[in-house]
Amino acid sequence: MAYKEIGLTLTHEHRVLKESVRQFGKEVLRPASIAIDMLTPTEAIKKDSILLDVYKQMYALDYHVTLLPEALGGSGLDPLGIQICYEELGYASAGMALGIGAAGLHAVFASMANDHAINERWVVPYINCKDASMIGCWAITEPNHGSDNLAVGLGQFRDPKISQQVRATKKGDKWVLNGQKCAWVSVSPIATHAGLFCGIDTNKGMAGGGLFVVDLRTPGISKGLPLNKIGQRDMPQGEIFFDNAEIPEECLIFGPDKYEHALTEVLTHANLMMASVFTGVAQSALDLALKHCTERTQGGKLLCEHQLVQKTLFDMFRKVEVSRAMTRAAMMYNLGSGTPDLKYSIVSKVTATDTAFEVANEAVQLFGGYGLTKEYPIEKIFRDARSSRIEDGSNEVLSLVAAQRLIRDFS
Template sequence: MSSIDFEVELTDVEREIQTTLHRFAAEEMRPAGEKLDKLHDPQDVIDPASLLWEIFDKYDELGIADLQTADSDLTPVQRARLQAIILEELAWGDSGLALSLACRGMGRMYSMLSGQKDLIERFAAPGNKEIGCWAITEPDHGSDTLAMSEPHFKDASIKPNCVARKDGDEYVIHGQKSSWVSNGPIATMATLFCTIEGDRGFEGGGVAIVPMDLAGVSKGKPLDKIGQRALPQGEIFFDEVRIPEAYMISNQDTYAASLNMQLTIANSFMGVTFAGVARAAFDLARQYAAERVQGGKPINQHQSVKLRLFDMFRKVETASSFCRKVQIYNNTSGDAKLHYAIASKTYCTKVAFEVASEAVQIYGGNGLSREYPVEKLMRDARASMIEDGCNEVLSIVGAAHL
């Protein structure tokens, strides 16, 4: 029995969507993710002929995104449950592609929040091909931008790399975001978390919607990294970029609440995603252990392998249950809790790394070979413990809520 079967409360519709998504993950995403992972030059991941675009188009053809909008027939709880199911399945296929798809959709959410007609028409219209990203990390400030519970967050003497200043009825943005912006090289809009000129440090930030075709915006080369290689990442540079005041959807007074909301969404989301990666590693290890023969019998008949598999199974199931609970609560209660989201992210990413590492052990020497799939999962999971905040820094932020 896999965790797909261990879900008595699934409705017929949810089960059908899960089955469809699982097939899409197995037949389209995993093979594409493995090919993109092996490309030597990250620039090739965003080439017009890249499989990345094929995955975007095929995912759109499934019509799944429409089910997740507020105007679908589903209740908020059904929508949240479905979102968790979808994310876990997509990440089971390939976490880099799953995350690229998710960041792509950010433009929609933030345009809707802005209430601005022109932004909604461009970035939230059904079937639009715009690509979003979340730009917060700076070359000199990674954890600094997220550790909102720490004293430095209000320290105006720490200089940010990206600042917006008010100029009449516009904001002018200057500086840069780091090479870690997911979808940075392909984004057509950025949800930019930057500092607003003043004396309040990172706490005095703002959230701006920045179309990437504005004068003064430019991008760096895609980043070369060890895991999640299908997810394009890169810098965004702002050279006196002017946006209407209304595009700054959160200002110094509301920034802390906006960051809290974004971190809650992102961490809940990361939990579900990496529960999917953990399950992928477990499924592969279990299958391999049934096939690989040593000592005259399949290795899953050896006591130590049995114990290892059962330990992996327990971790996968607890991660999957917990992150789903958090995802549903945080999206439906009206009282989303950041520390639960952080617990989900930090727990599930750690589980994904541990389970993928155990999968490598079960594969033996083959586990280290790039001809087999588990070393990639271990690299993908390793990146997740730093992604959207180092786990230890997030835990410090979460602890402040206990």
């Protein structure tokens, strides 16, 4: 039996959404993600791969537009609907959930400008794409600047000695891009577009950046080999190189004057997505552990009849419920109040990813030796959860960003 839904504010539509994503996850995402996990990164991104086939199915079902405004053709899910959708995608597969989220980020960033011409150029074509022929990504971190790029609000963010490796320089009516983004740019190996965060006014340090939407097929842009890694292998990642790549000036969405504000908004949203997905990952690890403990006998009785196991299961359950409650509260406040507060998104991300890791770790322990084998999905879920504490900002650095705001808001 799946967990009991105690959210009394869920509407009939929320429940139907939850059920339909759960079903799609069970029938399509989970089996495909396990198959892709076994492939090499290069095999996984071949044109005829199961990965692209699943993306096509997700686009056909409009999962790619869940984060976009209804007025432009997005799905129009309310904050709770978005939380439910991503939790259920994450329940099936963290990599697939984050991959389809990342695929729309260039369009989400563009929509933040609230500008008709920008929407027509970048958002509407993406929304109308139903065959996964347009895939975006979020290119921000760099080989020499991982945390540095995300430390918005910390003193170092405005230090002129620390600035982006990828630089945009104005030349007539074009921007010229040079530099390299790191190997962790999610879905970049299959992406056609990027929401690119890079340096413009380096005198302001990281804060002097700009946000562009870039067509990755532009001459002067190339990609590295897809990354080989321990978790989320069903979400390809890789470097992007810029070598005197010229892009039209209209590709600039936010310049240095609005960069810090835009990045804060992006992090506020990204942390909520991470929290939703990893609440689903944690729930899935708990459900697998419950199933195993109610089937496996040791010491003459079922594992779940041993008191120590019961206490472990309760602690796992408690953490998942806290993670969901915090994530939903932050999602509803930050996407619904008009006065979003990044630190609550960070609380939800850190709570959910720590929970996913701890719960998956306990689940592997309860499976015993079986938990270490590829016969059961729990070892993959454990690897997927491990990555989340570094992904989209390490939990330590995000905590520092939130702490800085906590202290500022108090004084």
